[in-house]
Amino acid sequence: MNLWSRDCKRQLQYFKAAVAIEEERVFDNQVMEAADLGLVSELQELWQLVSFWMKQPARLTTGEQQILKSVAHVMTKTELLKDDEGVETLPTGLVRGDHLALVKKSSLPDWRRSHPPKNILIPDKNILDDNTSTWRIPTHEVLLHPFTQQSRRLIKFGTWLDTPVVLKKTVSPQDKEVKAMAQRRIDLNHPNILKLYGVCDGYYVYEYAAHGTLSDFLNQQRVSSGGKSSKLVWQKLLEAAQGLQYLHERGLVHGNVTAKNLLVSNDGIVKLAGFGGSGTLQQRGTGDKRLADDVFAFGTCNIQLIDGHITPEKWGKIIPQQPQGFTSEQWRLVRHIRNPDPENRLPIGAVVHDIKRLVDEPSTSFKPPPSNRSLSVLFQDHLSTLRQSLLSDCTNKEYSYELEMYEQLLPRLSDIADQLVLEAPSCADESGRSRRHGYAPHSWLSIVSRxxxxxNELSGYVAMNRAVRLAIGRKNAQSVYELHRELDQLVSTTRLHKLVEAAARKYIHCQWEKQWYTLRRHQAQVLCQQMSDVPTILKEVEEDSSTSKSGWTRHVQGFWAVLEFERLRYPTEYTAEELDTIRHTALEIADTVLDSKSTLPKWFLPPYEVDLKVNKATLGRGAFGSVHRGTWLDSSVVIKRVLGPSSSRDGTTTPSDGEVIFKHEADIWSRLNHPHVIALYGACHVGEPFFVCEYATKGTRLMRGKTVVRHSI
Incomplete structure (x- = not known):
C-alpha cells in the first residue's frame, strides 16, 4: 500500500509538471503570451487533451482532477477557445501508449517549448515540397539532455518523443546545404547506415548508437567473453562493408571512413556514420578515385580494430608487416584492400564477398593437392563445365552481348589455372611459397563457382521483358567486373613467379579492364536501343499479359517502374545518351498508357534487387501472404510477400483496389521514421507485391521495444 501511495504521488508530480501550471495567475499570463506568439494550434491541442480528461473523472485521481480544473478555468477565458466545447475522444496521433499513466504524462505537450526560434530552418512555406514532413521534426518533440543543454559541443544527447537520439548542430540554420543534405541523407535507409530521422531547429536528429564505437563494443565483448573472438570482429567488419557497399551502389562517396565512424546500435548492429558531407559520383570510367579511397580507408579500419596498438598516421600508404591477430588469409585480403595503387584495389562488392567467405569458412589452412596432375584435373573439370554451359547458350542471340562479357573472363581463368599447375612442383615444401600456392586454388575455385x-542464370533472361534485361545486364556486368578484380587479387597476393609474369605480359590480364569497359558500353547500348521502339515494347507486354485490360496495364506499369528505377538509382552506370533513351522511353510509355504525371515512389524496390529463398527461409504463412528471410545488398532482411485483393494463389489477377491499398500502406510505413518502428527498406507494388523490412536480430525481445505498421507485417 505504501508503494502504491508513493507511485500515485510521483505520478501526480509528473502530471503537474506536464501541464506546467504553478499558480492560476501565472498560467493565465503564460497562455496569453502563447496566444500573442501565434501558438494557437498548440493551445488548441492542449485544450483538446484537457477537455478529454475532464470528461474521464473515473480515470483520474483527485489531485489530477484539481489540476485540470485549474487549467480549464484559465483556458475557457481565452477568446480563442471560448466556443470550443472540447472533445469526447483523443485527437488522432496524440495517443502514444496504451497505459493511462503514460498517456497522461507524455501526451500533454509542454507548449512553452514550442516558441518559434529566431532563426527557423525553413522560413518560407512556399519552398516546402511534399516530402518535407518526412524529415522536419517539430521543436516541441525534441528535448536536449539536461547535462548537455549548456554545452558548446556540436554533438549533444537528447530525446525525441521520449526516445534517446543524438543531436548534431548544423553549420547554419539558413544554409541551403542543410536542406540539401537532409533531403539526400533521409533517403539513405539500410540496416548498416546510421539513420538520420530529421532536422529540428538547427540540429540534425540521428539514431542513437547505444554501444558507442565498434572499437569500444569489441573491447567490451572481449572482456565479457574472456578473450578475442576473431569471427565476431570479421562479422562486424562485414556489416560495416555492407553499409559502404550500399553507399557506393547509390553513387555516393563516404569520404571519411574511420574507426570512430563505425558505431554499434542497441541491437549490436554496426552502423556507418560520419558522411554528412559526402560527395556524389560522376559517371563510371571518368577517373574518379574516391570509391577506391573509401575502400583503402576501410582496410585501415580493419587493422585498427584487430590490432588496436597500430597508429595508421605513421604508415600512410605503406603496408606494414602482418600484425598480431591476423591469419595469413585475412592479412592477404587487407593488403589487397590497402593496395597503394587505386587501380588494383578491390571494389567494395568484392570486399564484402571475401569477408563473408572468411566469416562463413572458419578454416583458413589451405594445402596444395598432392600433385600437379590432380590439380590439373580439378581445374579442367570446372573449366569444361563452364565451357559447355557457355557453348549451349551461344545459340541464343537474345543475350549475345552478355556472352561477350562472360567469354572475356574464361581465358583469364584458364590461363591462371595453367600457371598454377606449372608452379605446383616448386611448391612441395612447407615454405611460405607452398602456403601461398595452397591458397590460390581455393580462391580460384571460389571465383569459378560464382x-x-x-x-546458369542466362537461360532465364529470354522470359524477361526488355526493362528487366537492362537492369539484370547492369548487375551482371558489375559482378563480372568484381570477379576480374578478384583474379587480380589472386595473382598479386600469391606472388608466384610464373603467375605474376604471365599477368604482366599477356593482354588478357593487363588490358582486361579496358576491354571490359568497351564490352559494357556495347551491352548497355544494345539494351538501350531495344528500349527505343515503344510500340513493339507495348505489343510484347500485351502478349505476356493476361487478356484483361487491367492485367496489361499492370505489366506496363511494372515495365515503366523498372526503367525509372534504373534511371534514378543507377545513373552512374549509364552514359548521358543512354539515360536520355531510358528517360524518353519511360515518358512515352507514361503518356501512352499511364498517367503522364506518374512518379515512382521512393520506396520502390524491384524483385531483382532482393534475394528470396522461398523454401529455405520461411518465417510464417497466412491467409494474406508469407514472410521470409532474405538478403538485400548482402544484408539480412525480412521479405513479406503479400497475397492482396488483386492476385490469387494461382497467379491470376483481377481488377481491384488492392494495388491502391498496398501503395497507401507503403507510403505510410516509409514515413514512419522512428527508432521504435520497424524500418521499411523498400516495397514492390507491381507484379507480386512484397515489403522489405528490418530484420529483428534479437527476435521478440527486440520487437517488444518496437512497433509495426498494422496490416503490413
Missing amino acids: FQLLV
Missing part, C-alpha cells in the same frame, strides 16, 4: 552461377 561465375558458374552467373552463366
Whole structure:
C-alpha cells in the first residue's frame, strides 16, 4: 500500500509538471503570451487533451482532477477557445501508449517549448515540397539532455518523443546545404547506415548508437567473453562493408571512413556514420578515385580494430608487416584492400564477398593437392563445365552481348589455372611459397563457382521483358567486373613467379579492364536501343499479359517502374545518351498508357534487387501472404510477400483496389521514421507485391521495444 501511495504521488508530480501550471495567475499570463506568439494550434491541442480528461473523472485521481480544473478555468477565458466545447475522444496521433499513466504524462505537450526560434530552418512555406514532413521534426518533440543543454559541443544527447537520439548542430540554420543534405541523407535507409530521422531547429536528429564505437563494443565483448573472438570482429567488419557497399551502389562517396565512424546500435548492429558531407559520383570510367579511397580507408579500419596498438598516421600508404591477430588469409585480403595503387584495389562488392567467405569458412589452412596432375584435373573439370554451359547458350542471340562479357573472363581463368599447375612442383615444401600456392586454388575455385552461377542464370533472361534485361545486364556486368578484380587479387597476393609474369605480359590480364569497359558500353547500348521502339515494347507486354485490360496495364506499369528505377538509382552506370533513351522511353510509355504525371515512389524496390529463398527461409504463412528471410545488398532482411485483393494463389489477377491499398500502406510505413518502428527498406507494388523490412536480430525481445505498421507485417 505504501508503494502504491508513493507511485500515485510521483505520478501526480509528473502530471503537474506536464501541464506546467504553478499558480492560476501565472498560467493565465503564460497562455496569453502563447496566444500573442501565434501558438494557437498548440493551445488548441492542449485544450483538446484537457477537455478529454475532464470528461474521464473515473480515470483520474483527485489531485489530477484539481489540476485540470485549474487549467480549464484559465483556458475557457481565452477568446480563442471560448466556443470550443472540447472533445469526447483523443485527437488522432496524440495517443502514444496504451497505459493511462503514460498517456497522461507524455501526451500533454509542454507548449512553452514550442516558441518559434529566431532563426527557423525553413522560413518560407512556399519552398516546402511534399516530402518535407518526412524529415522536419517539430521543436516541441525534441528535448536536449539536461547535462548537455549548456554545452558548446556540436554533438549533444537528447530525446525525441521520449526516445534517446543524438543531436548534431548544423553549420547554419539558413544554409541551403542543410536542406540539401537532409533531403539526400533521409533517403539513405539500410540496416548498416546510421539513420538520420530529421532536422529540428538547427540540429540534425540521428539514431542513437547505444554501444558507442565498434572499437569500444569489441573491447567490451572481449572482456565479457574472456578473450578475442576473431569471427565476431570479421562479422562486424562485414556489416560495416555492407553499409559502404550500399553507399557506393547509390553513387555516393563516404569520404571519411574511420574507426570512430563505425558505431554499434542497441541491437549490436554496426552502423556507418560520419558522411554528412559526402560527395556524389560522376559517371563510371571518368577517373574518379574516391570509391577506391573509401575502400583503402576501410582496410585501415580493419587493422585498427584487430590490432588496436597500430597508429595508421605513421604508415600512410605503406603496408606494414602482418600484425598480431591476423591469419595469413585475412592479412592477404587487407593488403589487397590497402593496395597503394587505386587501380588494383578491390571494389567494395568484392570486399564484402571475401569477408563473408572468411566469416562463413572458419578454416583458413589451405594445402596444395598432392600433385600437379590432380590439380590439373580439378581445374579442367570446372573449366569444361563452364565451357559447355557457355557453348549451349551461344545459340541464343537474345543475350549475345552478355556472352561477350562472360567469354572475356574464361581465358583469364584458364590461363591462371595453367600457371598454377606449372608452379605446383616448386611448391612441395612447407615454405611460405607452398602456403601461398595452397591458397590460390581455393580462391580460384571460389571465383569459378560464382561465375558458374552467373552463366546458369542466362537461360532465364529470354522470359524477361526488355526493362528487366537492362537492369539484370547492369548487375551482371558489375559482378563480372568484381570477379576480374578478384583474379587480380589472386595473382598479386600469391606472388608466384610464373603467375605474376604471365599477368604482366599477356593482354588478357593487363588490358582486361579496358576491354571490359568497351564490352559494357556495347551491352548497355544494345539494351538501350531495344528500349527505343515503344510500340513493339507495348505489343510484347500485351502478349505476356493476361487478356484483361487491367492485367496489361499492370505489366506496363511494372515495365515503366523498372526503367525509372534504373534511371534514378543507377545513373552512374549509364552514359548521358543512354539515360536520355531510358528517360524518353519511360515518358512515352507514361503518356501512352499511364498517367503522364506518374512518379515512382521512393520506396520502390524491384524483385531483382532482393534475394528470396522461398523454401529455405520461411518465417510464417497466412491467409494474406508469407514472410521470409532474405538478403538485400548482402544484408539480412525480412521479405513479406503479400497475397492482396488483386492476385490469387494461382497467379491470376483481377481488377481491384488492392494495388491502391498496398501503395497507401507503403507510403505510410516509409514515413514512419522512428527508432521504435520497424524500418521499411523498400516495397514492390507491381507484379507480386512484397515489403522489405528490418530484420529483428534479437527476435521478440527486440520487437517488444518496437512497433509495426498494422496490416503490413
